[in-house]
Amino acid sequence: MSFSGGKVLVNVSDIIKEPSWQVREKLTASRVKAYRTSYNSGADMPPVRLADVRGALYLVDGWHRMAAQEELSRKQVEATIMPMTRKEAMWAAASANLTHGEAxxxxxxxxxxxxxxxxxxxxxxxxxxxxxxxxxxxxxxxxxxxxxxxxxxxxxxxxxxxxxxxxxxxxxxxxxxxxxPSEEVFALGKVDELLAKAVGHARAISAPSARRRLAAMVERAQQAIERGAVYAATPIENDDF
Structure with a gap:
């Protein structure tokens, strides 16, 4: 799926923030706060930039803007999407602030x-x-x-x-x-890592009702994986015309 860089609305849940691609040791809290204020006031903010790596959406530019919108509990964000290989996406993420943004x-x-x-x-x-x-x-x-x-x-x-x-x-x-590592090797490794953490968290769930909810979550995830569910992105019409 490709939108050729046009602005779209994307579900936050579909966006992967790969920690190893984030060059900064940590985000600047004051910048996140300033962006949160801007979003709240309805300011025109640039979209975050995403890489479509074989159908998986990775954040490559806009970490502070993404954090601000997550703090506002937004379910969707404005973004641009470009198809990339993992190498291209890694470099896009690393080079994002070489020429703009916070140095x-x-x-x-x-x-x-x-x-x-x-x-x-x-x-x-x-x-x-x-x-x-x-x-x-x-x-x-x-x-x-x-x-x-x-x-x-x-x-x-x-x-x-x-x-x-x-x-x-x-x-x-x-x-x-x-x-x-190839896209599939990397993705499998990440899934294995996250599943291991999920199993660890699940050990703390003992109430029958909570266990049933957990089983339903696992079933939904398995069904989504088996049918190869793609991410949803809604094109945003240009209001200038």
Whole structure:
């Protein structure tokens, strides 16, 4: 399902906020509060940005706006949806605040740069970018010297390959091999992790009526999985015309 970037209404329950994709250590409470006030006053707020990765919706931009709307108990949010691979979605999430929004701290920029390397943004058309080209692709901050040091410390295998490329000793086999798990492997791992937590929570439920409700929840979830239920998104008409 694709809406080509047009604005749509999406159920909050369909949106996945993958913690490992969030570069910030924590959200800024004052910003969430300010956004909550803006939403309450009816201000025109930009939609959150979602990645459709094989039918699963991942939040890639708008974490503070999403948190503000959840605090307001909104069941639907305005969003734009674009089809992406997991690598594309990971980089979209990491790079979201490199050029706009609340600036990353230095340690957060370093974490974002780690995603830059892991998702192979440093390799274009089968060849690595220079350190200066990487700095430009990363938004110009920090400098290419700092990026070189980060690669040397955090990705020594990549650093060795890049240095060989600079000296003319290069082959495609030297490209970073730290692979990102496939979409299905990643999704299965997350489902297994969440099911284990659900089983743990279920141990605290003993009342017969609550156990029946739990059984009904499990049955609904199983039915949704078996029929391959897709997310619901309602296009928003442009009011400018």
């Amino acid at each position: 990353y701290r230095k340690d957060e920029r370093r974490k974002a740069f780690s995603v830059f390397i892991t998702t192979k943004q440093h390799v274009q058309r089968g060849k690595p970018l220079s350190y200066r080209e990487m700095a430009a692709a990363f938004g110009g901050n920090p400098s290419h010297v700092t990026l070189r040091n980060w690669i040397k410390q955090d990705f020594p295998d990549v650093f060795r390959a890049l240095e060989k490329h600079r000296s003319g000793e290069w082959s495609p086999d030297m490209i970073q091999r730290r692979e990102v």
